[in-house]
Amino acid sequence: MTHADHLTATRAFYDAIADDYADHFRDAHAADPMDRAVLTVYAELVGTGGRVADLGCGPGGITGLLASLGLSVSGLDLSESMLAIARRENPGIRFERGSMLKLEGHADGSLDGVVSWYSSIHTPVDELPALFAEFHRVLTPGGHLLLAFQVGDEPRHLDRPWGHPVALDFQRRRPERMAELLAAAGFDVRVRTVREPEPDRDESAPQAYLIARRPA
Numbered sequence: 001m002t003h004a005d006h007l008t009a010t011r012a013f014y015d016a017i018a019d020d021y022a023d024h025f026r027d028a029h030a031a032d033p034m035d036r037a038v039l040t041v042y043a044e045l046v047g048t049g050g051r052v053a054d055l056g057c058g059p060g061g062i063t064g065l066l067a068s069l070g071l072s073v074s075g076l077d078l079s080e081s082m083l084a085i086a087r088r089e090n091p092g093i094r095f096e097r098g099s100m101l102k103l104e105g106h107a108d109g110s111l112d113g114v115v116s117w118y119s120s121i122h123t124p125v126d127e128l129p130a131l132f133a134e135f136h137r138v139l140t141p142g143g144h145l146l147l148a149f150q151v152g153d154e155p156r157h158l159d160r161p162w163g164h165p166v167a168l169d170f171q172r173r174r175p176e177r178m179a180e181l182l183a184a185a186g187f188d189v190r191v192r193t194v195r196e197p198e199p200d201r202d203e204s205a206p207q208a209y210l211i212a213r214r215p216a
């Protein structure tokens, strides 16, 4: 699959499932103590009023939570259907369409924080160095990156979610390997947290949270 093909497939998948996805995950992160703790630590590291981009924001639940923690946040996503929900549910927050692999709207060093909450899981492994270089470019020296993703070695193939005629691979990754790639992109990895799957949330893999800083 070419770069353009994989973005098109990801966008088509999330356009098809946006309403069901939003209904399923609405408030899930805000209700989960671990997610809330990670996001609160992250918001404190960035600092009140910090300029943060939630990249691959989906329906905007995490974007809204970051705003409630005092951050000056905007959202970006490939999927127009996801963005329509994010805008409706988070009036006052700016959401734009685009790919986080090419952040044309963000100048070098213009952000205090970048969040990729389960959005790098569709980026092919050979494109991760370019993705992390782009995150590094837009962060100001001393700015913080937060990554969340599922842990593992094999992708999970999701076929016909909620009955929609679409399918997509969800990559699982090793936190140590992600930390190496972040270091290679110039980041100082500050936090590596892994929690066990929550059966109540229908999770089948451990979940990883990494916080990395662009050195000052």
Ligand SMILES: C[S@@+](CC[C@H](N)C(=O)[O-])C[C@H]1O[C@@H](n2cnc3c(N)ncnc32)[C@H](O)[C@@H]1O
Binding pocket: 007, 010, 011, 014, 025, 055, 056, 057, 058, 059, 060, 061, 062, 076, 077, 078, 079, 082, 098, 099, 100, 101, 116, 117, 118, 119, 120, 122, 123
């Ligand atoms: C699993 S969802 C996570 C959504 C949201 N962060 C959340 O936790 O609810 C993945 C999201 O990442 C977006 N995405 C994947 N690759 C992207 C890319 N290259 N640029 C922008 N958004 C992307 C998808 O469109 C989708 O909305």
